[in-house]
Amino acid sequence: MAYSGWRIFREALSGNKGWERAWRDPEPRAEYDIVIIGGGGHGLSTAFYLAKEHGLKNIAVLEKGYLGGGNVGRNTTIVRANYYLPGNSEFYSHSLKLWEGLEGELNYNVMHSQRGLINLFHSDGQRDAFVRRGNSMINQGDDAILLDREGVRAHLPYLDFDNARFPVQGGLYHPRGGTARHDAVAWGYARGADQRGVDLIQNCEVTGIDIEGGKVRGVQTTRGAIRAKKVGIVTAGRSGQVAAMAGMRLPIESHVLQAFVTEGLKPVIDHVVSFGMGHFYISQSDKGGLVFGGDLDFYASYAQRGNLPIVEHVMEAAMTLMPMIGKAKVLRSWGGIMDMTPDGSPIIDKTGIDGLYIDCGWCYGGFKAVPASGFCFAHLIAQGRPHKSAEKFRLDRFNTGIGLMDEEGTGAQHNLH
Numbered sequence: 001m002a003y004s005g006w007r008i009f010r011e012a013l014s015g016n017k018g019w020e021r022a023w024r025d026p027e028p029r030a031e032y033d034i035v036i037i038g039g040g041g042h043g044l045s046t047a048f049y050l051a052k053e054h055g056l057k058n059i060a061v062l063e064k065g066y067l068g069g070g071n072v073g074r075n076t077t078i079v080r081a082n083y084y085l086p087g088n089s090e091f092y093s094h095s096l097k098l099w100e101g102l103e104g105e106l107n108y109n110v111m112h113s114q115r116g117l118i119n120l121f122h123s124d125g126q127r128d129a130f131v132r133r134g135n136s137m138i139n140q141g142d143d144a145i146l147l148d149r150e151g152v153r154a155h156l157p158y159l160d161f162d163n164a165r166f167p168v169q170g171g172l173y174h175p176r177g178g179t180a181r182h183d184a185v186a187w188g189y190a191r192g193a194d195q196r197g198v199d200l201i202q203n204c205e206v207t208g209i210d211i212e213g214g215k216v217r218g219v220q221t222t223r224g225a226i227r228a229k230k231v232g233i234v235t236a237g238r239s240g241q242v243a244a245m246a247g248m249r250l251p252i253e254s255h256v257l258q259a260f261v262t263e264g265l266k267p268v269i270d271h272v273v274s275f276g277m278g279h280f281y282i283s284q285s286d287k288g289g290l291v292f293g294g295d296l297d298f299y300a301s302y303a304q305r306g307n308l309p310i311v312e313h314v315m316e317a318a319m320t321l322m323p324m325i326g327k328a329k330v331l332r333s334w335g336g337i338m339d340m341t342p343d344g345s346p347i348i349d350k351t352g353i354d355g356l357y358i359d360c361g362w363c364y365g366g367f368k369a370v371p372a373s374g375f376c377f378a379h380l381i382a383q384g385r386p387h388k389s390a391e392k393f394r395l396d397r398f399n400t401g402i403g404l405m406d407e408e409g410t411g412a413q414h415n416l417h
């Protein structure tokens, strides 16, 4: 069923009785050509592009809970292409271009809103770093505008310009950055994959990976054994645990990241804004809630909830930047599990086991990567060689030390990226 304005109108007149399920609920089959473990954004987009770009059909996505119940439905929805280093720069640029055509491609309203992102700077050193970053973005073909203090004030008049602990000196403006509705992205890819014949199997936890003679043969699940010629691991914060089922030890630590949303307010913040003197970022959802977050909780954990010290830290950063936020009531907060690599950049690669592939290490920036990650991982699985915009995301860089992409210059500390 194609979605359209006309369809909504017609359904409204007929009591909304004609809508169909967005995807089937199939029983797992005994064998597939390709099994994708993990029904988050990256797993679903991988399955979609395997079917759409490579014409493959005999594919299953196995999800231990419900589709979109992981980080893809828990993030603060920021979409941007403002990376600095070769490797990351071309990949996120590719992703943003896919975002720009995504609603048409999926026939699904993911509410992609290019409202503009402003990264604030508060010192001369930070300004220099943003000038370099902006030039790198422009060289990549993306957009970047350096704003001085008055330029920032024109866009964000509600910031504290008069009495701030860390005075705002300016900002790097990325007009094509913005937000998208996170769970709609999961649903849109799920529907698109299902329409192309992919089996999306929920409540199906993978408990083992079958390997014989150095080759993957299938998986064990809570719904029985499933044979497969190729298996892709796309399990974000659980990547270390799932890879361990194949005897692998990944360079990943799992950490909690929290997010917060206030009661619905009248429109006040019409960009995405990030603070330069602490880890804090904010936007306003279409329902009016202020959606914001900050740092990791700084301890390794598989719990999808965080603790009070980071709540305090995030609220302090918010108050420092925009004191008016003190009047808003926080409605909800939640946590997700981040798959942190030592250099803060991801992995899309084959493993040492024939037919077993891995896509992980998205840290806290993997939502914006959903389209290109799926596109490039599908390319790798289908063609056996990396896509050109993801060819630097190699697993062995953590063995050799060659090709590390330390985007933020924070060193080899998982929890500092």
Ligand SMILES: Cc1cc2nc3c(=O)[nH]c(=O)nc-3n(C[C@H](O)[C@H](O)[C@H](O)COP(=O)(O)OP(=O)(O)OC[C@H]3O[C@@H](n4cnc5c(N)ncnc54)[C@H](O)[C@@H]3O)c2cc1C
Pocket: 037, 038, 039, 040, 041, 042, 043, 062, 063, 064, 065, 066, 068, 069, 070, 071, 072, 073, 074, 075, 076, 077, 078, 079, 204, 205, 206, 207, 234, 235, 236, 237, 238, 242, 257, 258, 259, 293, 334, 335, 336, 337, 338, 362, 363, 364, 365, 366, 367, 368, 369
């Ligand atoms: C609070 C917060 C804010 C964030 N903000 C942003 C942001 O603003 N911008 C941005 O770009 N990124 C952001 N991120 C990061 C982004 O959400 C993640 O990097 C990205 O969603 C991870 O990929 P995914 O969607 O595939 O993960 P998930 O949705 O977590 O998918 C992985 C799936 O694997 C399943 N799984 C795990 N183990 C098994 C198993 N054994 N068998 C079967 N299935 C299994 C899980 O249930 C899960 O559904 C944020 C994350 C959080 C938590």
